[in-house]
Amino acid sequence: MGEVISYVDRISELPDFILHQILSYLSTKEAAQTSLISKRWRYVCETFPILDCDEWFFGRELDILNPKELGMPKDERRKIFNRRVKFMSYVDEKLCRFHEENLCVKKFLLHITLVSNDLATRVDTWMELIAGLRVQELDLYLTVGRERLYDLPMKLLATESLAVLTLRGCLLLSSRLDKSAIRLCSLVELYLRDVSIDQDTIQDLIFSIRSMEVLSLKNCLGFENLEISDHDKLKKMVYHPHKDLKVKKFSIKVPTLEELDFCSVDKDKTACEIIVSSVCQNLKRLSLCGIPIDAKWLQKMISSFPLLEHLFLGGCVLQKVMKLSSRVLKVIQVSNCTKLVKAEFDTPNVHIFEYRGKTMPRLYSNSVADYRTAELSVRLGNMDSIWFMRLNNFLRDNKFQDLSLSMTATSGKEISFNSEDYKEIQLLPFELNNMKLVTHTLTSVNYAALLDGLFWNLRPRILSLELNYYSPEFLKGILKSLVAEEEPDCYCSRNFECWRHLLKDIKLINVGSLKSGTVLDILTLNNLTTFLDNWAIEARRTVKSYGALKGETLSFQLSW
Template identity: 30%
Template structure:
């Protein structure tokens, strides 16, 4: 007996909302009752059906079709539009409220645009709450939004992709709108101002990969909490956000652009993420001084920054990545819970960060952005950086060297302390075999760990793994007996391979589990890309004599 169908319609529809579009369609053949549930289901998701109808052309831009592909696409698109049209018209005749309308479609001509206008009108007529429209087309033939969409008083979430917002009504009636996401759109400055000012409930606003703007001004929105401005295609010159209610701001610019940022009036900002924003030191520090309640800060690819100074007792998360000109950091954050540093090693003049650190060291780069082979100073900077904390949770070192540039003897003469202990040590080494010994001595001279992982994603890494195994198992302890601080060979008690992990991208279920040590040894010459896990047991003296 079918007891489920005796439940109220809204309960059945809630259960169906967790199913895929295909599974929802399959329920229609169960019984007459289930067919009625199906046709009255208020969630319309036409992403999957579009791919069923269009097939191999679904992920290709229609503007790049050859002649035969264009003919095939028109036929498939016609069948898809008939399918969608039948659904929407049938539902509209029921005079029910629509919960969600999500559509993926490719356009070739004006006829397709007119059918889109009709569907949007039907959705708004049925008081749709979530409207998600993804139009796959060329930049020069974007879908012009009909004005009716700006009077959709029932819509609380609006997502538009591949659309042109060239002109809009003088008055916007999106009275229920809380989330507005615009991606791959053409939009004008005055439209941004209208949308953010005339939507009284707007809390989340996102612009991603857009055209038509040189200036963005978002001033005194009513309830805005989240704002994201990502990858402008045109020359965006300035961003001004004056929103006391704003809690999270994400700005991702372009590496070759300089954007003037004015967000000083966002005094309650808790999360700030800056990527590819060319701020100089003074601008960055002036910006930081405005945010007294900031809790989460991410600074990535800010190519002009040379010094980062942060002092805050509210900051809890800090991430600094790929700031190629960075020379010094000064951080006083006594309540920080998470620190991620992904960059070349630099000076740490003052650091008060009691939480565990995660460090990802990479090559320094020159003024042209080219990687510089690691030298003695690079290793010494890394050792000083590690010495600023006794809680290194992860030390990941990605070293690329094209020549034998590291002077091991000079490095050893510069050492005045034993290597720092870290919880986990990860290594990715891309160097000629003649550099293996010197680079490994340098790396293990600055830090050591019981958990040692070597990443493999290139043939040269297999060569290093083979060399490493021989070096670890047949180490010579008579190399530097006369030195006060000896090399790692004198302190290593035992070396074991624990297993091999395949990368998450591998789909085979049989390769999801890590290989044990016996399987690793059997497959040694044929190991694919992945992570070799090793166990190192050490015996360091408590102090130097």
């Protein structure tokens, strides 16, 4: 008789806390599916200490405040109502079970649209329960109609177990706040977004929470000044004022501060109203967005912080010429800064340089960085022979090893490349480790001209193409041009060889289920086209269901 083999489910025998740790690496949907394995897993899932109560899991339509006003039929409105009832019953059952069994909650996330005052009362009951469950992380995302906000129960501010608190769509007023009742002694991170909070309350919170290391205020109303000092733990400050809020003064004097992110849409504000004291000697990252900046003020600020390694300027109104010098900076990002025409950087230790502007910037070539990555943005209509030459010189002069090129469409203009402009130029080919192409265009592109312009003197070892579900035609066009059956116009001459004759082969690195090392040819191209079509369909479904999509790339190894 054959030997009988018995299988033992050793995973299910593991303690609850280990199985809970395993579930924490899964999405909410995947974690819920494990309850179907067995009774043991059903219990593990029901006692999983991360409660993700998001109404979107029961239907994206639940965030509609008034379906009747939108003209929805009665049966559709009834379905939405039933789903909302089902969602609230789900939250009730979860919290009651944890309360009855005296279980701890590691994280509680609640996303709900309050379509009536009765629902606000229901949320009050949930908050009463959650405050007694020793919750460590609380994330409230509340939407209320008619520009109303949810009046947060003050008991939550006395929850000593809280380490992370995120509030969105809430109301916090000093008239209802007893400063002595704030007992968030374990709180490390505080995130407020779309919150109405007055001057006294925000200052009381900052002063009372001495353990706080991260403070983020985004799109909040109710105060005009924000001054932070006398705090010995704060490391990261994020402040994005409401578009209707005229902030008079922002001042921070905290020795422990390592990261500051200030973003405003108030074009009248001057940078000098932002006071970052030289007391902040530990500042390592500075991000400024949407404000006018004087170049001298910026240079003075950068020179004040001996540890500043990362600088981001986004949508700032700069002068036409900017000169910046620092031997400490390692990452520079300049994006969509109006009026800026000429930019010079004396930053020898920079290894990541991202620039989105009208012209190619200038970096002094005395680089000492071991590895340098350039991320540039360009409009397709601006890519001509002169631009490709400037790109080549920029990468070569500054010893960049990686290039990420983001391209956007320009109506009525096309990429142009003329090999005649280069035939008298004698340059050794410049090798790159990786060239990544990103596009946000839905229009057709002259793919042959794009590749000719990039490869006439650049020799990337790896070519990466970012996948996007709304424009797979761009990727198909690039791939088809790479393996063109009929060779496009060849521009070889006695002293000048085109890249097509120098490229030996192209091999796949990581493309879906296709085997790595496969040579890219006509047959492989057909399989890739099918892969891209299927990927785009699945990606659209993912975005529709979850609202987000993880970035992916196609990568190829190029042998020259």
